[in-house]
Amino acid sequence: MSQIVTDTELRHQVVQALEGRGAEFDVDAIVAALIENFGRVDVDSTPPVAFWAIARSQRKLPAVRCFEFCVYGDGHAREHLEEDQWCTTPLRKIHASCYPPPQQRGDDREVFEISGQAWHHGRAPVIEMAMSGRPGYRMTADEARRMAHALLSTADELEGRGA
Ligand SMILES: [Zn+2]
Numbered sequence: 001m002s003q004i005v006t007d008t009e010l011r012h013q014v015v016q017a018l019e020g021r022g023a024e025f026d027v028d029a030i031v032a033a034l035i036e037n038f039g040r041v042d043v044d045s046t047p048p049v050a051f052w053a054i055a056r057s058q059r060k061l062p063a064v065r066c067f068e069f070c071v072y073g074d075g076h077a078r079e080h081l082e083e084d085q086w087c088t089t090p091l092r093k094i095h096a097s098c099y100p101p102p103q104q105r106g107d108d109r110e111v112f113e114i115s116g117q118a119w120h121h122g123r124a125p126v127i128e129m130a131m132s133g134r135p136g137y138r139m140t141a142d143e144a145r146r147m148a149h150a151l152l153s154t155a156d157e158l159e160g161r162g163a
Pocket residue numbers: 065066067070071072073074075076086087088
């Protein structure tokens with residue numbers, strides 16, 4: 001049977017339910033989510049599956065050491081999932097005048113978006129070229145340089161600039 005409890009009592013119950021792992025979680029956020037979802041009732045009235053789903057969504061991750069290039073540089077400790085702890089460079093945008101083709105586009109224009117990214121969960125930095133927010137091509141720095149050279153050479157050929 002549910003029992004109405006104070007915020008302080010509920011907070012204490014949450015700390016106990018976390019079995020000594022309270023420091024890994026945002027306890028206040030768990031309390032707020034429990035109240036929002038179930039009302040101000042004792043933790044025993046909350047289904048364990050629901051309690052742990054809420055708890056996991058409020059897990060605090062240890063700060064990571066950001067890559068030098070990261071525009072955030074804050075260690076991403078507020079993320080709840082390790083795969084969300086990723087660093088990024090500023091986004092560079094290039095208007096794509098050929099996409100969609102002129103006869104189809106109306107006022108819509110696509111944009112090439114280039115950024116460097118790295119996940120802290122075991123992935124090396126890559127450069128991504130996306131289009132209008134849709135994931136696109138990922139390449140290493142060396143591949144990006146080779147692509148840049150190929151683009152420059154092709155642009156020069158197109159405009160008749162001799163090598
Ligand atoms: Zn970062």
